[in-house]
Amino acid sequence: MHVLDASAFIREYNTDGQTATVPRVREELTAESGYRFDALEGSGMHVHVPDANAIEHVERAARNSGDLNELSETDVRLLAAAFELDATLVTDDYAMQNVAERLSVSVEAIEHDGITEERDWQFQCVGCGRIYDDDPDRCPICGSDCSRKNP
Structure with missing residues (x-):
């Protein structure tokens, strides 16, 4: 199926x-x-x-x-x-x-190649640069946004 x-x-x-x-x-x-x-x-x-x-x-x-x-x-x-x-x-x-x-x-996959490896994403504060394993939306230290990145 x-x-x-x-x-x-x-x-x-x-x-x-x-x-x-x-x-x-x-x-x-x-x-x-x-x-x-x-x-x-x-x-x-x-x-x-x-x-x-x-x-x-x-x-x-x-x-x-x-x-x-x-x-x-x-x-x-x-x-x-x-x-x-x-x-x-x-x-x-x-x-x-x-x-x-x-x-x-x-x-x-339909039109594009499928993924070649499984990834665990990390999240980095765009303000102070701290790294988090879970997405806090905003950095609990400085309040800036966090972006997803590949470790």
Whole structure:
């Protein structure tokens, strides 16, 4: 089974076999790609609502990798659906791929190469330069913004 994110509908990704997605993906699509969603749904695509425990599991993994702030609610739910359904996630989103790797969810890239390594992000204060493992949004020392960086 393949779990499709919005880019799969936008780029006219074709897969043989069973497909699934989450309801929020439909909201991200324009008219033309929305028609593709509707057609696939009409031909048997499963629209899955992931369990709250699976969503929490994904959020924890994304928080640990430093990718949580890069993921939309739709992204989290797509990851949770792929995790629950033991499916392949179809996406070009690198943050989603990084979290999928941590969850042992297989990924198929659509148009771009997939990730080549799993990353643990750090966050650096743009003001005083302090480094944090978790994203504090603002530096607790000087109050400046923090940016994500690869250690």
